[in-house]
Amino acid sequence: MGSGPTNRRQFIAKFAMTGFGLAALVFALAYSKNLAGQSLGHAADGLIQLLFLILCPPSFALMATENATGFVLVLVLFEIAILNSVWYAMIGAILFRFRARPNSVDN
DSSP states (O other), rough: OOOOOOHHHHHHHHHHHHHHHHHHHHHHHHHHHHHOOOOOOOOHHHHHHHHHHHOGGGGGGGGGTTOOOOHHHHHHHHHHHHHHHHHHHHHHHHHHHHHOOOOOOOO
């Protein structure tokens, strides 16, 4: 398995795209849930919020945008998606580093 710069970039880029896609999915689900005014119960809503924070840690910053609307909200959501993309790219870089490391077991 090659571990050249191109493979590393592709591996990290896949993680970054996954992070961006997960952020977009989290925002779409949250938007549709709020738009419909649905509540699944206090425990389920708390679990969903915890899941959002696990999948998209930068979404924690959304608390500061409680009254934001329109273009400002879209801009903040895009920035959070970019931050989540960077977060997942860092995870990908770390995983690639450990995956590419040869075994150091001496026989």
